[in-house]
Amino acid sequence: QVQLVESGGGLAQPGGSLRLSCAASGFTFSSYTMSWARQAPGKGLEWVSGIDSDGSDTYYADSVKGRFTISRDNAKNTLYLQMNSLKPEDTALYRCAKGLGKGRVKEYDYWGQGTQVTVSS
Numbered sequence: 001q002v003q004l005v006e007s008g009g010g011l012a013q014p015g016g017s018l019r020l021s022c023a024a025s026g027f028t029f030s031s032y033t034m035s036w037a038r039q040a041p042g043k044g045l046e047w048v049s050g051i052d053s054d055g056s057d058t059y060y061a062d063s064v065k066g067r068f069t070i071s072r073d074n075a076k077n078t079l080y081l082q083m084n085s086l087k088p089e090d091t092a093l094y095r096c097a098k099g100l101g102k103g104r105v106k107e108y109d110y111w112g113q114g115t116q117v118t119v120s121s
Helices: none
Strands: 001-007 010-012 018-025 034-039 045-051 059-060 070-073 078-083 091-098 108-111 115-119
Touching: 001 059, 001 091, 018 034, 018 059, 018 091, 034 078, 045 070, 045 078, 059 070
Parallel strands: 010 115
Antiparallel strands: 001 018, 018 078, 034 045, 034 091, 045 059, 070 078, 091 108, 091 115
């Protein structure tokens, strides 16, 4: 069955960095767009970034553009999110998601449980 397992979250200071990973299994990872989304306490789910199946196209929410970088290693079935210049407003539960196909999809069929990121001094 499809499994998405995030890791790499934790506590970071403002201006610091974290690298999140999402280990995927149970499907042909290299055939699907993947994304990251986040949910802050008391708020709805916010899409953060997406990457096409072969990594050739990446796209970001305005709130993270220039600070976050999404990437993937199809040989390792792993999705990454490098987060730099972290701000307190980046505090959230970060979840990876499998797109319904290739390209800039807007629908996702599987989600991981998430990894918590807290940005605080």
